[in-house]
Amino acid sequence: MPITPDYIRIADEIVADVRAGKLKPGEKLPSITQLAAKYNVSPSTVKQVYVRLEALRVIWRHQGKGIFVNDPRLWMREP
Structure with a gap:
Protein backbone atom coordinates (compact mmCIF):
# COMPACT_ATOMS: atom_id res chain seq x y z
CA MET A 1 0.00 0.00 0.00
CA PRO A 2 1.49 3.37 -1.00
CA ILE A 3 2.30 5.88 1.72
CA THR A 4 0.78 9.34 1.29
CA PRO A 5 3.41 12.09 1.40
CA ASP A 6 3.24 14.34 4.47
CA VAL A 15 -9.23 20.98 3.60
CA ALA A 16 -11.25 18.66 5.86
CA ASP A 17 -11.14 21.26 8.65
CA VAL A 18 -12.46 23.93 6.26
CA ARG A 19 -15.24 21.62 5.03
CA ALA A 20 -16.18 20.79 8.63
CA GLY A 21 -16.28 24.47 9.58
CA LYS A 22 -13.34 24.21 11.98
CA LEU A 23 -11.54 26.80 9.85
CA LYS A 24 -13.63 29.76 8.69
CA PRO A 25 -13.23 31.94 5.58
CA GLY A 26 -10.78 34.74 6.29
CA GLU A 27 -9.23 32.92 9.23
CA LYS A 28 -5.45 33.27 9.42
CA LEU A 29 -3.50 30.02 9.25
CA PRO A 30 -0.37 29.33 11.31
CA SER A 31 3.02 30.43 10.06
CA ILE A 32 5.22 27.93 8.27
CA THR A 33 7.32 27.51 11.42
CA GLN A 34 4.26 26.98 13.64
CA LEU A 35 2.67 24.42 11.32
CA ALA A 36 6.00 22.59 10.92
CA ALA A 37 6.23 22.28 14.71
CA LYS A 38 2.60 21.15 15.03
CA TYR A 39 3.05 18.32 12.51
CA ASN A 40 6.71 17.63 13.30
CA VAL A 41 7.77 18.16 9.67
CA SER A 42 10.28 20.44 7.99
CA PRO A 43 9.40 23.99 6.94
CA SER A 44 9.92 22.96 3.31
CA THR A 45 7.15 20.37 3.72
CA VAL A 46 4.81 23.07 5.03
CA LYS A 47 5.74 25.28 2.08
CA GLN A 48 4.60 22.42 -0.18
CA VAL A 49 1.35 22.21 1.81
CA TYR A 50 0.66 25.90 1.29
CA VAL A 51 1.62 25.77 -2.42
CA ARG A 52 -0.81 22.88 -2.89
CA LEU A 53 -3.63 24.62 -1.00
CA GLU A 54 -3.05 27.85 -2.91
CA ALA A 55 -3.20 25.98 -6.23
CA LEU A 56 -6.51 24.45 -5.12
CA ARG A 57 -7.72 27.97 -4.12
CA VAL A 58 -8.31 26.85 -0.53
CA ILE A 59 -6.04 29.60 0.80
CA TRP A 60 -4.73 32.96 -0.27
CA ARG A 61 -1.60 34.83 0.76
CA HIS A 62 -1.35 38.46 1.69
CA GLN A 63 2.26 39.60 1.57
CA GLY A 64 3.41 40.69 5.01
CA LYS A 65 0.10 39.74 6.67
CA GLY A 66 -0.14 35.95 6.43
CA ILE A 67 -2.00 33.07 4.86
CA PHE A 68 -5.79 32.97 5.04
CA VAL A 69 -8.64 30.56 4.37
CA ASN A 70 -10.47 31.34 1.15
CA ASP A 71 -14.25 31.33 0.85
CA PRO A 72 -15.18 27.67 0.19
CA ARG A 73 -17.71 28.76 -2.44
CA LEU A 74 -14.74 29.67 -4.62
CA TRP A 75 -13.26 26.19 -4.62
CA MET A 76 -15.57 23.59 -3.07
CA ARG A 77 -17.71 21.61 -5.46
CA GLU A 78 -21.16 20.36 -4.65
CA PRO A 79 -21.27 16.61 -3.90
Whole structure:
Protein backbone atom coordinates (compact mmCIF):
# COMPACT_ATOMS: atom_id res chain seq x y z
CA MET A 1 0.00 0.00 0.00
CA PRO A 2 1.49 3.37 -1.00
CA ILE A 3 2.30 5.88 1.72
CA THR A 4 0.78 9.34 1.29
CA PRO A 5 3.41 12.09 1.40
CA ASP A 6 3.24 14.34 4.47
CA TYR A 7 2.44 17.47 2.47
CA ILE A 8 -0.63 15.84 0.88
CA ARG A 9 -1.80 14.37 4.19
CA ILE A 10 -1.50 17.75 5.95
CA ALA A 11 -3.16 19.63 3.08
CA ASP A 12 -6.03 17.12 3.08
CA GLU A 13 -6.44 17.61 6.82
CA ILE A 14 -6.67 21.38 6.40
CA VAL A 15 -9.23 20.98 3.60
CA ALA A 16 -11.25 18.66 5.86
CA ASP A 17 -11.14 21.26 8.65
CA VAL A 18 -12.46 23.93 6.26
CA ARG A 19 -15.24 21.62 5.03
CA ALA A 20 -16.18 20.79 8.63
CA GLY A 21 -16.28 24.47 9.58
CA LYS A 22 -13.34 24.21 11.98
CA LEU A 23 -11.54 26.80 9.85
CA LYS A 24 -13.63 29.76 8.69
CA PRO A 25 -13.23 31.94 5.58
CA GLY A 26 -10.78 34.74 6.29
CA GLU A 27 -9.23 32.92 9.23
CA LYS A 28 -5.45 33.27 9.42
CA LEU A 29 -3.50 30.02 9.25
CA PRO A 30 -0.37 29.33 11.31
CA SER A 31 3.02 30.43 10.06
CA ILE A 32 5.22 27.93 8.27
CA THR A 33 7.32 27.51 11.42
CA GLN A 34 4.26 26.98 13.64
CA LEU A 35 2.67 24.42 11.32
CA ALA A 36 6.00 22.59 10.92
CA ALA A 37 6.23 22.28 14.71
CA LYS A 38 2.60 21.15 15.03
CA TYR A 39 3.05 18.32 12.51
CA ASN A 40 6.71 17.63 13.30
CA VAL A 41 7.77 18.16 9.67
CA SER A 42 10.28 20.44 7.99
CA PRO A 43 9.40 23.99 6.94
CA SER A 44 9.92 22.96 3.31
CA THR A 45 7.15 20.37 3.72
CA VAL A 46 4.81 23.07 5.03
CA LYS A 47 5.74 25.28 2.08
CA GLN A 48 4.60 22.42 -0.18
CA VAL A 49 1.35 22.21 1.81
CA TYR A 50 0.66 25.90 1.29
CA VAL A 51 1.62 25.77 -2.42
CA ARG A 52 -0.81 22.88 -2.89
CA LEU A 53 -3.63 24.62 -1.00
CA GLU A 54 -3.05 27.85 -2.91
CA ALA A 55 -3.20 25.98 -6.23
CA LEU A 56 -6.51 24.45 -5.12
CA ARG A 57 -7.72 27.97 -4.12
CA VAL A 58 -8.31 26.85 -0.53
CA ILE A 59 -6.04 29.60 0.80
CA TRP A 60 -4.73 32.96 -0.27
CA ARG A 61 -1.60 34.83 0.76
CA HIS A 62 -1.35 38.46 1.69
CA GLN A 63 2.26 39.60 1.57
CA GLY A 64 3.41 40.69 5.01
CA LYS A 65 0.10 39.74 6.67
CA GLY A 66 -0.14 35.95 6.43
CA ILE A 67 -2.00 33.07 4.86
CA PHE A 68 -5.79 32.97 5.04
CA VAL A 69 -8.64 30.56 4.37
CA ASN A 70 -10.47 31.34 1.15
CA ASP A 71 -14.25 31.33 0.85
CA PRO A 72 -15.18 27.67 0.19
CA ARG A 73 -17.71 28.76 -2.44
CA LEU A 74 -14.74 29.67 -4.62
CA TRP A 75 -13.26 26.19 -4.62
CA MET A 76 -15.57 23.59 -3.07
CA ARG A 77 -17.71 21.61 -5.46
CA GLU A 78 -21.16 20.36 -4.65
CA PRO A 79 -21.27 16.61 -3.90
